[in-house]
Amino acid sequence: LPNGVDRALGIDRVKTKEELFECSDTVNLHVPLTRETRGIVGNDLLGRMKKGSILVNTSRGGVVDLDALEDALKLAGAGLDVIPVEPAPRKPDQKEVENVHSLIQAYRRGEEWLKGRLVITPHVAFYSQESWDDIRRLSCETMRDVLLDGLKTSVIRIEDE
Known part of the structure; x- marks a missing residue:
């Protein structure tokens, strides 16, 4: 944003991604998957988010560390338009289940602790x-x-x- 526009819109500028995660109610990711961005949202950034905040990833699945997200129970919720391995099999056999992250499996099973807290859409944000x-x-x-x-x-x- 050009200087001054942030003030007119009531937006606070921050200098680092750490500051951004600390002060945001919602963080929506829009980055390419590169060596620098792979797993960039992990325990450190998720741990900086406020209780009740929401993470939305519409960029690439590999940007968010799903193990860290699964552990980040203080988040009010997360929306994933992308996951690291796509497409996730609809009815995976035993071999495929081993390759599907436990968070994705829990979502598929409709586990109670995820109800209203996790939404997964297969690239629907694009349409x-x-x-x-x-x-x-x-x-x-x-x-x-x-x-x-x-x-x-x-x-x-x-x-x-």
Whole structure:
């Protein structure tokens, strides 16, 4: 945000992600999955969240450490539009169950402690008119930039692990 806009909107600026997690009622993640962002939301950041706060991940499943999320019982809830291994099998056999995180299994079984606290949607956040409009607009802008200036905008390099 340009300087001053934050004040006009009643938004407090913070300098670090740690400060952001400490003061936010809701944190919504929108980051690519890179070496730097894999597991970035773990015990430290979740432990900084206020009691009753909510975490929403609409970026990539690997950004949130599910073990840490499972342990973060003080959160009022979490919404996951993405999970680390997708697609999660609908009716997993025994071998597949071993590869499905215990939090996802508990959600599938409808365990009482998760009711009203965890929502998992399989990339549903993408299916909106706004998302389609953004894709069309950004695609046109990228094509224009490449054709006119040879620019490679919106390029994210994912390094091998």
